[in-house]
Amino acid sequence: MSEFIPVLTQKEIAKRVVEVADAISTDYRDRDLILIGILKGAFVFLADLIRHISIPVKVDFMCASSYGRSTSSSGRVKIIKDVDLDLKNKDVVIVEDIVDTGITLTHLVAHLKSSGAASVRICALIDKQERRQTEIVADYVCHSVEKGFLVGYGLDYAEFHRNLPEVYHLKL
């Protein structure tokens, strides 16, 4: 039987979402901000985050899939859906559910910079440190964990559990 061990309550998540949204609103005042949500995992986080951002902001989405994660062999990332908005001279904040090895974000940051964005920063709901393989550092982080497979609040296991309003460590 799989076990769901509580990691973050709705209240804890909501508190940090407001704090991070405030920080972004301050840092990007008088700038041309575009938030880019990484599908699918970031959709719940982004939906809550954006409602606490108090400056003009545009939203777009990207979808990426990586190969070889289970073997950590290739670390190649394929972009399945690119952004629609013109990023030229815009300040971009990538909104991601969780940073694990960092391979996906390393690739996405390079891709967005090559699209002409003036700046690219990262906002992550969760920074999971144990398996990091790249130098990537998230600029805005709601919560840090050392390890564990997490589900809920957008995070899935085999596409399930995204609907849970809290975050759990799933023990299979």
Ligand code: IMP
């Ligand atoms: P990375 O390239 O290894 O950093 O992969 C990050 C992606 O892997 C995230 O966007 C998630 O989709 C997925 N992922 C990594 N860790 C977890 C987890 O604990 N739960 C659910 N998805 C995860």
Ligand code: MG
């Ligand atoms: Mg993801």
